[in-house]
Amino acid sequence: MPYDSRHKAQRRNPWLVVAVACLGMTMSFLTITATTSALTSIADDLGLGPVELVWTSSAYALALAALVLSSGALGDLAGRRTVFQAGTAVMGLGAVVTATATSPAAVITGEVVLGAGAALVVPNSLALVAGAFTDPRRRASAVGVWAACSGIGLAVGPVVAGALLNAWTWHVVFLVDVAVAVVVLAASPFALPDPRVPGRGVDVPGTALATAAVAGLVVTVVEGGRAGFTAPVPLLAALGTALAAAGFVAVERRSARPVVRFGVFADRRSVAALLVAGVALFSFTGLALLATLQMQRAQGFSPLASGTRLLPLTVAYVVVSSLAAAVVARAGARATLTAGLASTVAGVLVLHGATTGYGREAAGFVLVGAGLGLLIAPTTALVVGGVAPELTGMAGAVVTTVRQVGTALGGSVLGTVVTHRLPAHGGALTPAVHDGLLVAAAVLLLVLLATAVLLRPAATRPAPVTARDTPGGILA
Template identity: 40%
Template sequence: MPVHPWRGVITVCLGVMMAFVNVSSTIGALGVIQQDLHPSASTLVWVTSAYSLVVATLVMFAGTLADLVGRRAVFLGGAVVFTAGSLLAYAADSTGLLITAQAVMGVGGAAVLPASLSIVSHSFSDPHQRTRAIGAWAGCSGLGLAVGPLGAGLLLGSFTWHAVYLIDVVIGAVTVILTPFMVPETKHPTRRLDLAGVLLGTVVIASATYAIIEGGSSGYTSGRIVTVYGVFAVSLVLFLTVEARHHDPMLDLRLFRNASYTAVMGVAAASMFGFVGTSLLAVLYMERVQQLSALATGVRLLAMFATYIVVSALAGRLVQKVGFTLMLTAGLVILGGGALALLAIGPFTGYSALWPGLLVAGIGSALLTAPSTAAAVNSVPRLQAGMASATVNMFRQIGSVLGPSVLGTLVTTRFPRYLEDQLITSGVPAPDASEITAGAVHGDTAAALPAGLAHTVTEAAARAFTDAVHLGLLIGGITLLVIAIPTAIFVRHRNTSTPSATAVELAVS
C-alpha cells in the first residue's frame, strides 16, 4: 500500500527537528556546562562548533550516498547515529567526551539533513506542492530551535545538564521507529560514486571550517591556521579539477555557472549565519548580563523562534506571489535589521528592549530558509535534487558554523579587554583588574569578593559583556545588509533550469 507523501514528510521533519534541538539546547545549557566542566573560552566554542564542523564536512558525501544506496536508508542510519551520539553526550563526564559526542551527532546530522530534504523534494512533482513541503521542512527546523532552549530550561531546573540530551534520544527513537513504515525508499537510478570528489571535498570543507572556528581563538594569522589555509587552497584546486572532469561528479560545477543559483547558496549561508549567530548572542546576553535561568531565556527566545515557525508556514505561499528576488533580499534586510535593532539592549535594560529585535530577526530568517532551499532544489532536474539539497545544506551548515564561531568568538575575545578597561576606569588597580578578568573568563563569579568590590565587578562585567555583544550584533547586521546587495542583483525572480539541466522551471510569478 503506498504511503501518503505528507506522512513521510512529517516523519523526516522529526529528524530535522532533532538536529536543530541539539543546536539550541546546547547553546541554552552552555552556562551550566561551563560551571560544571570549567573549559576555557576557546574550548567552550568547540562544544557547539564540533557538531557543525562535522555536518558541514560530511553533508555533501551524505547527499551522494543517499542517492546511491537509498535516501530512506541514509536518513534512518543518520537518525540511529544521532540518537547514539545523544546518549554519549548524556553520559559525558568531561569536555572532551562531550565534544566527541557532538561530533558523533554531527555524523548523524550530516546524513539526516540532505536525505530528509531530498525525500521531501522527491515526494512531490508539482513545484508549488514541493515549495510548501520544503516550507514545512524549514518550519520544523525552527520548531527544533524553539523546543531546545525550552526543554533544556525545564530539565535544568531539576536535573544536571546531561538530561538536556535526552530530548534528542526520545525524538530520535520515535523517528527510527516510524521511518520504515512512513517513508518510501528512493534512489538515483544512474548515480555513481565519485570517490576522489568525496575525499577532496571532505578535506576542503573540514580545513575551511576548522580554520574559521579555531582561528577565532588562536588568531587567523597563527602558523597553524596559515598551514590549514594552505591545505584548504591545495585541496580546493584539486577538488575543482577532479569535479570538472568527472562524468558523474559529487558536485556538478556547471550548476554554479548560473549566477542566480550561486547567489542563492550565499543566501543559504547568510541566513544561518544571522539566525544562529543572533540567537547565540541573545542567549549569552540574557544568561551572562541579565542573569536569567535557562528556562527564562528559552521563554524569551520564543519571540524569535515562534515567529520563525509561523512565518515559515506562510513563506512558501508568499514566495509564489512576490518571487525569489524580493523575498530573499527582503529577508536579508529584515534579519540584518533585527540584529541591529538588538543594539537597543543595555546592561540594565529589560525585555522591552530585547523582544522587538528578536521578533524582527525571526521574521527575516523565516523569509529566507524555505525560499532559498526551494530556489536551489527547484532550479535543477528532480534527479539532481539530492545534489542540490546536499549543497544548500552544506552552505547552511557553513553559515551555522560562521555565525556562532565568528560572532561568538568576537564576544569571548573582546569581553576580557572590555572588562579590564571597565574595572580600571572604576578605580580597581590594574594588577587586581587583570586577576579578576582572568577569573571571569573561566566562569568565576564575584560572590567571593568583598561586597563593595563585588558590586563594582558585577556592574563592570555587565557593561563589558553588553559592549562585546553589541560589537557582534553590529558586525552581523552589517554583513547581512551587505549580502542583500548581490542577492537583489543576481537572484532571478523566476528560477529556470541550469545549463546542465533539462527544462525544469519553477512557475513562480
C-alpha cells in the same frame, strides 16, 4: 536518470512520508540551538574554557557541514530510507555519548558523532519529501513544509532546553534526541519508501577534499581568534583550506560522478538562494549564541528564563515562515529575500542598541525572527525546486552544506569575536557581545547588497534543469 523500478512499488502516503522525514530532520536542527542553550550549564559543570566553549558550539555543525555533501549521493546509491535510518541511529548514539560525557573532549566527540548522523539525515529527508510527490505544486509545498520544520527545530530548541534544564541537569537535553530517534526508526519502515538512483556513486576524492576544506575553515577561525591569525596553527589551517578548496574544484571538473556540478553557478537565482541560506543560518545560530551568553553570563538569567526571553524571536519566526511561501508567490523571490535580510539587519542593530530594559530587546528579536522566517524556507525551495526529482538528493546535500557551513561559522566567528574582544573591554561581556552583533550586521548587509544584484530582473527565466540537460551542469 530515472528512479529504479522499486520506487513505484514502495509508494507510501506522501504526507506520512513528509511527517516522518520531517520529524527526523527537525531533531537535527533542534540539536543546534538546544546545545547552544545548554552551553553555560555544560561549561559550569565541566569547566570549559573560552576556546572549548566555541568548539562545543561549533563541533556539531562542523561535522554536519563537512560530511553532508556526499550523503545525498550515498542515499541515491544505497537507498534514501536506508541512509536516513542509519543517520538517525548515529544521531541517537551521538546523543548518548554527549549525555554521558564527563569531560570537554567527550562532549565535543559526542557533538561530532551527532553531526555525522545529521549529515546522513538532512539531505535524504529532503530527497524523500520531494520525491513523494509528482505534481510540481504539491512538491513545492512539501519542500516548503520541510524547510519550515527545519527552522521550527531551531526555534524551539532554546525553549525545550530551558525547560529541561530548569528541572534536570544538562545531560537530559540530549536524551530528547534518543527518544525522537527511537520513534523515527520505528516508523520509517512503514512510512518511507527506499528509492535508489541507478548509476550513482560516491566521489571519494571530492568528498575528502570538501571535508578538509570545511574543517580547515572552522579551525582557522577558532584558532585564529584564540592565538591570532599569524600564529602557526591558523596559518597552516588557512593554507590547508585553500589547497583543499582548489583541489576540490579541480577534481570535480574532471570527475565522471562529481559531488557538485559547477553549472549551478550559472543560475543567479540558485547562487543568491545558496548565499542567503548560508547567512540565514550564520545569523540564527550566531545570534542565539550571543543572546545566550548575554542573558546567562552577563545578566544571570536561568536557561529557562533565557529561552522564554527568546520567545519573541521564535514566535515571529514560526508565524512568518508559515506565510513565506505565499509571500514568495505574491511578491517574488527578490522582494521576499531582500525584505527578510533588511528585517534581520534592523533587528540586529536594535539588539546592539538595547542596553536597558527588555522592550527594545524583544523588538529586536521580533525583527530578527520575522526576517529569518522570510529566508530559511524560501531559499531551500528555490534551490531544490529548480531541479528534477532525480537530482533532489544532491540538491538537498548542496543547500544543506551551505546552510551548515553558515551554522558552523555563525557560532565560531561570532563566538571568536566575543572571546577576542573581551580583553579590550576589561573582561566585560556585554560590550564584547555588542561587537559580535556589529560583525553580524556587517555580514548581513554585504549579503543584502549581493542578493539585490544577483536577483535583479532578467529578460528570461531559465527552465528547470534535469540530469540529462547538463553532463557538467547544475547538480548531480
